[in-house]
Structure formats: C-alpha cells, structure tokens
Amino acid sequence: MKMTVRQKTFGYMGLLVLIITLSHIFSYQVYLALVFDDFQKEQIGKAFLSASPDHQMEMLKTYVIDKMKLMGVGIAVFFIATGLYFSLWISGVITLPLRKLITSIEQVAKGDLNVNVPMESRDKYGKVVQTFNDMTFRLREAENVRKRMFADVAHELRTPLSIMQLKLENTQQASQHVSPEMLLRLHDEVIRLSLLVDDLHLLSLAEAGRLRLDCKPIDLTTKLKQIVNDVEMEAEENGLRISLSSYSKPVITKVDARRITQVFINLLSNAIRYTPKGGMITVDIKEEVVDQHKVYTCVSVSDTGIGIPKEELPHLFDRFYRVEKARSRHTGGTGIGLSIAHQFVKAHGGFIDVVSQPDEGTTFTVYLPSEDLSE
Numbered sequence: 001m002k003m004t005v006r007q008k009t010f011g012y013m014g015l016l017v018l019i020i021t022l023s024h025i026f027s028y029q030v031y032l033a034l035v036f037d038d039f040q041k042e043q044i045g046k047a048f049l050s051a052s053p054d055h056q057m058e059m060l061k062t063y064v065i066d067k068m069k070l071m072g073v074g075i076a077v078f079f080i081a082t083g084l085y086f087s088l089w090i091s092g093v094i095t096l097p098l099r100k101l102i103t104s105i106e107q108v109a110k111g112d113l114n115v116n117v118p119m120e121s122r123d124k125y126g127k128v129v130q131t132f133n134d135m136t137f138r139l140r141e142a143e144n145v146r147k148r149m150f151a152d153v154a155h156e157l158r159t160p161l162s163i164m165q166l167k168l169e170n171t172q173q174a175s176q177h178v179s180p181e182m183l184l185r186l187h188d189e190v191i192r193l194s195l196l197v198d199d200l201h202l203l204s205l206a207e208a209g210r211l212r213l214d215c216k217p218i219d220l221t222t223k224l225k226q227i228v229n230d231v232e233m234e235a236e237e238n239g240l241r242i243s244l245s246s247y248s249k250p251v252i253t254k255v256d257a258r259r260i261t262q263v264f265i266n267l268l269s270n271a272i273r274y275t276p277k278g279g280m281i282t283v284d285i286k287e288e289v290v291d292q293h294k295v296y297t298c299v300s301v302s303d304t305g306i307g308i309p310k311e312e313l314p315h316l317f318d319r320f321y322r323v324e325k326a327r328s329r330h331t332g333g334t335g336i337g338l339s340i341a342h343q344f345v346k347a348h349g350g351f352i353d354v355v356s357q358p359d360e361g362t363t364f365t366v367y368l369p370s371e372d373l374s375e
Contacts, residue, residue, distance in 0.1 A: 012093065016086045020079060027075065035067045097125040101132060113140045157196070160189035199336050203319070206343035213256040213347055220251045220297060220368075224283055227261060231268045239277035242268075246285040253297050253368055259344045260368075266337040267301040267364050275305035275361075288370060296350065296367040307358040316354060317342040341366075 043063055048056060104115045115136050119129045164186050205211040228244045235242040264283075271281045284300045308316070319339050345352050349369045356362035 012086070012090050016083070020082065023078070023082075024075065027078075031067075032064075035064055038067070039063050097129060101129060104132065104136075108136060108139075113143060157193065160192050164189050196336075199340060203336055203340050203343060206340070206347055209347075211259075211343070211347050213259060215254050215256050215348070217252050217254050218257050220253045220255075220299070221246045221285060222250070223257060223261065224264065224285065224299065227264050227268065228283060231265070231272065234269075235272050235281060238272055238275070240272060240275055240279050240281055242272075242281040242283070244283045244285075246283075251285055251287050251297060253370070255348055255368060256344075260348070263341040263344050263366060264299070264301070266341045267366075270337065271301055271303040271305065271362070275303045279304040279361075289367070291367065295370040297370050298365055298367055300363055300365045302361060302363040304361040307360050308354075308356040308362055309358055310356075313354055313356060317352070 039060065043059060048059060051059065101117055104117045107115050113136055116133055117129045119126050119133070167186060202211070224244055224246065228242060232242055268281065268283075275281060280303070282300075282302045284302070286298045286300075289296045289298045317338050319336050342352050345366055345368070350367045353365045353367065354362065355365075
C-alpha cells in the first residue's frame with residue numbers, strides 16, 4: 001500500500017527528530033567527555049588542588065560552561081543546516097506530485113489530450129490527480145464526439161445536397177424547364193436540411209444546458225391524448241393500432257408542454273416507423289413511481305416492433321446513431337430524434353429508460369420528476 005503525502009511528511013519529520021535527538025545525545029556525551037579530559041589536563045594543578053572544595057566546583061563549573069557555549073554554537077549551526085536540508089527534501093517530496101501535474105497540464109495546454117498522470121496515493125493529492133485524469137478523459141471524449149459530430153453532420157448534409165445538385169445538373173444539361181414535380185422534390189430536400197439544422201441547434205442548446213424551458217403545470221393525461229390523436233392517422237395508415245392507458249383522473253406535471261410534446265412525438269414516430277403492419281403501440285401513464293428515493297411520473301411507449309439488440313441499447317441516444325439494418329438513412333429520420341428526446345427529458349430533471357427484445361418489441365419509459373405544485 002502506497003503512503004500518502006501526509007504520511008510521508010510525518011515519517012520524514014519523525015526521522016528528522018530522531019536523527020537530531022540521537023545526534024544531540026551522542027555529540028553531547030562525546031563533547032562532555034572531551035571537556036573533562038581537557039579540564040584534567042589544563043586546570044588540575046597546584047592551584048586547583050590547594051583550593052577548597054567549593055572553589056574547585058566553581059572552577060569546574062566555569063570551565064564547563066565556557067566550553068559548552070562553544071559547543072552550543074556548533075550544535076546550532078549543525079541543527080540549522082540539517083533542518084534546512086531536510087526542509088528542502090520534504091518540500092520536494094510534498095511538491096513532487098504537483099510538479100508532475102504541472103508538466104502534464106503544460107502538455108494539455110499544447111494540445112496533447114492523451115495525458116494520464118499516475119495516481120501514487122489516495123490522499124488529497126491523489127484526488128487532484130484523479131480529477132485531472134477524469135478531466136482529460138472527458139476532454140478526449142468531447143473531442144471525439146466533436147469529430148464524429150462534424151463527420152456525421154457532413155454526411156447527413158451531403159446526401160440531400162448531392163440529390164439537389166444532381167437534379168439541377170441533369171436539368172441544366174438537358175436544357176429542360178424545371179417541372180413542378182422537380183421543384184417539389186427539391187423543396188422536400190430543403191425542408192429536410194432545415195429540420196436537421198433546427199434539430200442540431202436544439203440539441204446543442206440542450207447539451208450545453210442553455211435550453212430555456214417554460215415549465216407550467218399541465219394535465220399529462222390530456223396532453224398525451226392530444227399527441228396520440230395527432231399520430232393515430234399515421235399509425236392506421238401503417239396498419240397499426242395505438243392506444244392510451246391512463247388514469248381517469250388528471251395527472252398534473254410541471255413541464256414545458258412544447259418540449260415534452262416533441263419528446264413523445266419522437267418516441268411514437270419511432271414506434272410507428274419500426275413496428276410491422278398489424279402491430280400494437282401502447283402508451284401508459286403511471287404516477288408516484290419511486291426510483292432512487294425520488295418520485296416520478298412515468299410514461300411508457302411500448303411497441304411490438306422489430307426490437308433492438310442488447311449491444312445497441314447503450315448507443316441509442318447518441319447523435320445520428322442508427323441500429324444496423326433496422327434504421328437506415330432511407331427509412332429513418334435525421335437520426336437525432338432520440339438524442340433530442342433524451343436531452344429534453346434530462347433538462348426537466350428526468351431520464352429515459354429503454355427495454356427491448358429483438359423481434360418482440362421495445363419499451364421507452366420517460367421519468368419526469370413529480371413536484372409539489374402547491375409550493
């Protein structure tokens with residue numbers, strides 16, 4: 001087990017005190033013996049022997065005190081030098097983790113994010129190092145996300161732009177007039193681009209924590225009935241049944257009605273898109289659900305669709321993520337609907353849970369915090 005910096009400092013200071021104490025005892029004994037030897041050689045003579053015992057003790061006392069003054073100066077110089085040396089050494093031990101950290105910080109400042117400082121202790125210095133490593137890890141993740149986002153955005157924009165460019169070039173080469181059908185197709189691609197840009201803007205605001213919410217108490221049951229009615233025609237056109245299972249009494253929740261509507265529209269649109277003909281979509285409301293000692297109002301959107309493989313579930317809320325084969329660019333939307341839903345719910349202080357089995361169906365559950373609306 002590695003020692004903490006405090007333990008090392010305590011140990012080194014104890015060692016310093018022990019060395020100084022032992023050195024003082026040893027040097028004191030040796031020097032005192034030398035003093036008595038010198039006194040015997042220099043002072044013991046006829047004058048000393050003829051003096052009274054009291055006078056002899058006074059002569060010995062004076063001689064020893066004079067000699068010990070000199071010794072005191074020497075010991076003081078030795079202890080000061082030793083103390084300064086140990087202080088320099090201990091300060092080096094204390095600041096060593098910081099000096100290593102400063103070197104790593106300078107590397108990060110130069111743009112090198114692949115920096116990882118070894119954590120040599122579990123004390124406060126270790127926590128600083130761990131925090132720094134966590135920060136560089138998040139910076140690397142953010143940089144990777146940024147690169148992937150730019151690549152995905154470029155790819156998503158390239159498709160409609162290429163379609164428009166190709167159609168316009170073919171029209172120019174054939175010297176034809178632009179037909180209404182051609183304009184309609186171009187207009188569809190322009191709308192797709194506009195929706196993608198708007199969605200990216202909202203997603204960026206939500207991820208940055210700058211999405212403004214106009215939260216007011218609403219009856220979630222009534223709101224969900226409206227949303228289900230809005231998508232019911234699309235579901236019927238795809239040969240699907242859709243139902244809302246809820247309480248007869250109002251379920252009051254404080255949310256941004258516009259944002260929360262977009263959340264459930266996205267979830268229901270996904271359910272309709274990936275549920276085969278003859279399938280069923282169910283919306284269920286539950287209130288006062290306790291999770292992690294917090295109370296939530298839960299809304300589940302379940303379908304009998306194609307399902308999602310277990311290994312794909314952790315990536316569902318990533319930008320532009322599409323499950324292989326199931327969500328293609330031709331059959332899917334912009335690829336960020338679930339990301340937006342996730343961020344909108346997160347902005348409300350809630351979260352989304354997903355459970356799915358391939359070929360059996362998927363259930364998305366939105367957890368919205370329940371609040372005391374009387375406050």
